[in-house]
Amino acid sequence: MGAASAIARRAFADARVRTISFAALFVVSALTQATAYREGYPTAADRLALARTIGANEAVRLLYGKPHDLLSVGGYVSWRVGGSMAIFAAIWGLLGAVRAMRAEEEAGRAELILAGVVGRRRAFLAQVAAIGAGALVLWLATFLALVAGQLPAGGSAYLALAIVSPAPVFAGVGALTSQLAPTRRLATGLASGVLVLAFVARAVADTSSTGVAWLRWLSPLGWAAELRAFGDPQPLVLALPIATCALLLAAAAALTVRRDVGTGLLPARDVAAPRLGLLGSPAALALRCERGGLTAWLVGVGAVAFLTGVISDAVGSGLSHDVQRQLEKLGSESVATPSGFLGFTFLFFALALSVLCCMQLAAARREEADQRLETLLALPLGRDRWLAGRLLLAVAGAAAVALAAGVLAWAGAASQGADVALPDMLAAGANCLPPALLFLGIGALLFAAVPRASAGIAYGLVAVAFLWETFGALLDGPAWLLALSPFHDIGLIPGEPFEAAAAAIMLGLAAAATLAAIRILERRDLAGL
Numbered sequence: 001m002g003a004a005s006a007i008a009r010r011a012f013a014d015a016r017v018r019t020i021s022f023a024a025l026f027v028v029s030a031l032t033q034a035t036a037y038r039e040g041y042p043t044a045a046d047r048l049a050l051a052r053t054i055g056a057n058e059a060v061r062l063l064y065g066k067p068h069d070l071l072s073v074g075g076y077v078s079w080r081v082g083g084s085m086a087i088f089a090a091i092w093g094l095l096g097a098v099r100a101m102r103a104e105e106e107a108g109r110a111e112l113i114l115a116g117v118v119g120r121r122r123a124f125l126a127q128v129a130a131i132g133a134g135a136l137v138l139w140l141a142t143f144l145a146l147v148a149g150q151l152p153a154g155g156s157a158y159l160a161l162a163i164v165s166p167a168p169v170f171a172g173v174g175a176l177t178s179q180l181a182p183t184r185r186l187a188t189g190l191a192s193g194v195l196v197l198a199f200v201a202r203a204v205a206d207t208s209s210t211g212v213a214w215l216r217w218l219s220p221l222g223w224a225a226e227l228r229a230f231g232d233p234q235p236l237v238l239a240l241p242i243a244t245c246a247l248l249l250a251a252a253a254a255l256t257v258r259r260d261v262g263t264g265l266l267p268a269r270d271v272a273a274p275r276l277g278l279l280g281s282p283a284a285l286a287l288r289c290e291r292g293g294l295t296a297w298l299v300g301v302g303a304v305a306f307l308t309g310v311i312s313d314a315v316g317s318g319l320s321h322d323v324q325r326q327l328e329k330l331g332s333e334s335v336a337t338p339s340g341f342l343g344f345t346f347l348f349f350a351l352a353l354s355v356l357c358c359m360q361l362a363a364a365r366r367e368e369a370d371q372r373l374e375t376l377l378a379l380p381l382g383r384d385r386w387l388a389g390r391l392l393l394a395v396a397g398a399a400a401v402a403l404a405a406g407v408l409a410w411a412g413a414a415s416q417g418a419d420v421a422l423p424d425m426l427a428a429g430a431n432c433l434p435p436a437l438l439f440l441g442i443g444a445l446l447f448a449a450v451p452r453a454s455a456g457i458a459y460g461l462v463a464v465a466f467l468w469e470t471f472g473a474l475l476d477g478p479a480w481l482l483a484l485s486p487f488h489d490i491g492l493i494p495g496e497p498f499e500a501a502a503a504a505i506m507l508g509l510a511a512a513a514t515l516a517a518i519r520i521l522e523r524r525d526l527a528g529l
Contacts, residue, residue: 003116003117003122004118004122004123004125004126007113007126008127008130010130014099015096015131015134017456019134019137021459022089022092023137023138024463025085027144027145028145028467029081029084030085030142030145030149031145031148034149037073037076037077037080038073038150041076050070064079067079068231068232069230072230072231073150074155074159074230074231075231078159081163082229085163086163086224086225087195087199087221089138089163089166089167089170090167090170091170091195092134092138093167093169093170093171094170094188094191094195095174096174097131097171097173097174097178098178098187098188100127100130100131101178101179101256102177102178102183102187105261106183106184110123110262120261124252124253124256128249132168135164135167135168135171138167139161139164142164151230155230158229161227162227163224165220165224165241166198166224166241168241169244170191170194170195170220171249172244172245172249172252173191173195173248175248175252176248176255177194178264179255179259180264180266182262182266182267185292197219198218198219199221201216202216202219202221205219220240223237223240223241282386282389283389286363286367286389290363293359293363294397297397301352302401302404304405305349305404306409307412308342308412309342309408309409309413309415309420310412310413311412312409312418313413313416338413338418339424339495340495342413342495343492343493343494344495345409346405346409346428346429346431346492346493347469347490347492349402350431350490352401353398353432353433356394356401356436357394357398357436357437357439357443358439358443358455358462360390360393361394361440361443361447361455363390364387364390365447365454373386373526374526383518384518384522387518387521391440391444398433398440399433402430402433403426403429404429405429406429409425410424413425420494421494427493427494427498428492431490431492431498431503435465435490437507438510439461439462439486441510442461442510442513445514445520446458447517447521448517448518448520448521449520449524451524465486468484468485469488486506489506
């Protein structure tokens with residue numbers, strides 16, 4: 001039991017950054033939506049107007065599902081937070097399972113562990129226990145945020161359970177694909193494909209009027225919505241995720257003892273034609289290694305931007321005057337128009353790009369921790385050139401995602417006849433880059449100075465800056481203190497003018513931090529795990 005406990009603790013610790021990041025996302029979403037609804041729709045007439053304009057819009061239901069009660073704070077939060085955060089809970093579950101199982105085998109660490117006194121089944125159960133503990137953290141964070149949003153404790157506990165319920169199901173999916181696939185990438189791809197099918201089934205059921213509502217019952221995301229927290233609760237629906245998770249984990253446990261360590265049930269290609277593309281330089285190699293993740297970011301952010309454009313006219317015109325006044329505190333003055341609403345939403349794309357830059361720095365740190373960097377530096381390659389190549393890749397990736405968001409947001413708005421200009425939306429995308437590049441420069445400096453803690457500190461700075469911008473502005477914090485957040489200093493194009501001075505300062509600080517990072521990296525020893 002001591003060995004199994006150590007495996008569980010280690011797996012839980014390995015996932016701490018991901019778990020804390022997702023928990024923070026859940027907390028922010030729950031708190032902001034509860035507060036925004038209560039202050040933005042204080043009267044029954046306001047809430048009835050919301051239900052008629054937004055709740056009946058098919059494009060909105062595509063994103064958040066079918067609402068069951070938009071006339072109460074709890075019902076609105078259940079729809080608005082539950083519809084989006086259930087997807088993130090599913091993502092957390094599948095990533096956690098693949099990381100704890102298939103990634104450990106791919107790195108060769110599982111073989112060393114199994115050479116000791118612990119068997120495969122006990123190791124598997126320890127990994128499942130670590131995932132369960134992480135899911136409990138997500139539930140607790142969501143519950144506390146809902147209670148802090150002045151919702152009843154009982155309903156908050158039930159809603160938090162509904163939001164987190166897809167996590168164990170997709171942890172089971174990830175555990176099963178980890179037994180089937182011989183590589184981490186394939187296991188993640190298979191599990192992600194299941195998630196996409198679940199989302200499509202839920203979306204079709206919620207937006208179609210052709211009698212296919214039964215598709216909702218084929219999707220764990222649909223089950224989370226059918227729990228109906230704060231609106232005719234259906235607790236018996238919990239039997240579906242519980243039973244499905246148990247079956248998936250039982251199947252994965254049975255397979256894990258029937259295959260060789262380091263392999264999967266699906267055949268691996270032992271012979272393949274050599275692919276020499278993107279091997280001409282360290283920067284090209286970094287692109288080769290990161291292209292899958294960058295492509296996923298491009299597709300994901302682009303899809304969200306397109307859907308945001310589709311709903312921009314309906315949502316903007318459906319906001320009450322009180323909500324508009326609250327959003328003015330965040331730097332937007334015209335959210336009732338499609339261009340103003342899109343400008344406001346690009347504040348969240350700036351957050352996404354900042355996280356993307358942090359992820360690229362974390363990838364650079366992994367290259368050093370896994371001792372691959374030592375091999376590269378044995379070549380005629382300087383540390384300054386290597387770090388500059390990694391940072392240029394992050395800049396190029398962030399720029400591509402930002403411009404794709406602008407183009408696709410315009411396309412979505414244009415598809416609904418909204419009056420939004422393409423050049424304005426391209427400017428809105430480019431406007432997200434200064435804060436993201438500032439965090440990239442700061443992260444590079446942290447990587448050079450404190451490599452082991454750099455990723456966690458960088459993510460934490462992004463989270464604190466965004467939280468302060470959100471809550472500090474809503475709580476009427478001092479202007480000079482709000483200005484410390486880079487997210488506060490950008491003009492929300494196209495609804496607001498471009499803040500050239502603030503952008504120049506952020507880019508200058510990013511450049512200075514990058515130069516300092518290069519100088520420090522040249523003088524320190526390489527740091528492993």
